[in-house]
Amino acid sequence: MYTEAFTHYSQALGKEMHMMIYGHDGLPFLAFPTQDSMCRNYEEFGMIDRLSGYLENGRIRYFVVDTVDSESWSPKDWDKTWRAARQEQYFHYITEEAVPFILDRTNGWLPITTGCSLGANHAVNMFLRRPDLFSGMLALSGVYDSDCFFDGWMDATLYMNSPERYLPNMPANHPYIELYNRKQNIICVGQGAWEEDGIRSLRYLQSVFEEKGIDVWCDFWGYDVNHDWPWWFKQMDYFLPFLLGDR
Numbered sequence: 001m002y003t004e005a006f007t008h009y010s011q012a013l014g015k016e017m018h019m020m021i022y023g024h025d026g027l028p029f030l031a032f033p034t035q036d037s038m039c040r041n042y043e044e045f046g047m048i049d050r051l052s053g054y055l056e057n058g059r060i061r062y063f064v065v066d067t068v069d070s071e072s073w074s075p076k077d078w079d080k081t082w083r084a085a086r087q088e089q090y091f092h093y094i095t096e097e098a099v100p101f102i103l104d105r106t107n108g109w110l111p112i113t114t115g116c117s118l119g120a121n122h123a124v125n126m127f128l129r130r131p132d133l134f135s136g137m138l139a140l141s142g143v144y145d146s147d148c149f150f151d152g153w154m155d156a157t158l159y160m161n162s163p164e165r166y167l168p169n170m171p172a173n174h175p176y177i178e179l180y181n182r183k184q185n186i187i188c189v190g191q192g193a194w195e196e197d198g199i200r201s202l203r204y205l206q207s208v209f210e211e212k213g214i215d216v217w218c219d220f221w222g223y224d225v226n227h228d229w230p231w232w233f234k235q236m237d238y239f240l241p242f243l244l245g246d247r
Contacts, residue, residue, distance in 0.1 A: 001048075001056045005039075008101075012093040013068060019098065021105070022048050022062040023055035027244060028106045030098065030134070031064040032115035032122040036074055039064045050233045051240075059244060063102050063111065065094065069118060073149045080150055084158035091161065094126055099133050110135040112184065112243065116232045117141050124187065128163050131176055136184035138243065140235050141227050143201045164201065167208050177214055184243055185216040188235050190225025198227065 002024040010017045020039040033041030042048050042064050054060045071078075072087040102111050113123035113134050120142025127137040145164035146154070159165050170176070187205070189198040199220065206218040225231050241247040 001052060006101075008097075010093045010097055012089050012097060017066045017093065017098075019066070019101070020062075020064045022051075022064070023058065023060060025058035026054070026060040027135075028061045028063060028102055028109050028111040029114050029138075030094075030102060030111040030123075030126075031062050032113070032119035033064065033067055034116055035118035036067065036069045037119075038066045045229050047229070047233065047236070050236065054240065054244075060240070061106065063098070063105075065098055067119075067122070073118060073121075076149070076151070080153050080158075081155060083150075084155055084161070087161050088157050091126065091129065094122075095130050095133060112136045112138055114138040115140070115142070116229075117227065118143075120144075120187070124163055125161055127183075127185075128167060128176075128180075129160070131179040131183060134183070136243065137186065138184075138236075138239055139187045140232050141189055141195060141198050142187070143197045144205055145201060148197055164204055164208075167205070167212070170212060172212065177212055181213075181215045185214075186219065186239050186242070187216060188219040188221060188239070190221045190227065190231055191223045192226040192231075194227035195225070 001022060004021040006019045006021060007016055018039045020043065031042055042062065068086055068090050072083050072090060111134060113127045115123035120139035121144055123137050123139045124142060124144055127134050146158050146162040150158060187202055189195055189202045191199060202218055209216045
């Protein structure tokens with residue numbers, strides 16, 4: 001399997017960032033690691049091995065980025081205004097630096113955003129804010145508001161990174177709604193251990209999608225389906241054929 005480690009200096013973040021690239025061709029995915037993790041997260045937890053058949057056969061290509069979660073979502077004792085601003089800088093890093101790099105490598109093929117847990121939050125937020133840059137989203141076990149991380153605190157910057165806050169206020173005639181509906185959009189959550197916040201969050205988002213006429217496949221798996229990698233492997237096995245047009 002083709003594997004490449006890429007390092008570059010981010011102007012948006014003011015530091016070096018890293019990306020792992022897996023696969024030589026195929027439908028590109030921009031993959032966000034789990035909370036506080038970095039670009040080797042998918043490799044270290046076995047997801048790349050799980051997807052190796054698709055990657056080696058040129059069906060898909062994974063671009064896994066670093067996070068700055070340890071500076072934005074995670075450190076509850078840090079200044080909240082600074083943390084929210086850091087997340088916004090990360091948004092600009094992804095949309096203005098990482099995505100152009102991916103487009104250059106794929107001859108303009110728009111990637112699908114994907115992630116598990118907090119990575120799903122990033123995947124959904126990036127897609128909803130800039131659907132022009134992506135061909136869809138596949139998000140597993142996420143929570144799509146900021147309350148769990150910021151204890152209910154909010155400012156204008158954090159608002160723009162909390163889909164549960166900004167999406168309900170999107171005008172019914174906003175051009176992004178038509179753009180969303182041209183894409184492939186899947187959000188999944190289990191109903192087992194450690195999925196309580198994700199269930200609540202997705203049920204609320206599902207009601208907003210329905211109200212706005214936004215076509216998103218919101219899938220709730222069984223009560224034995226936990227917030228953990230073995231289930232994310234199975235969910236990827238299930239959803240990938242839909243995204244690739246095999247089902």
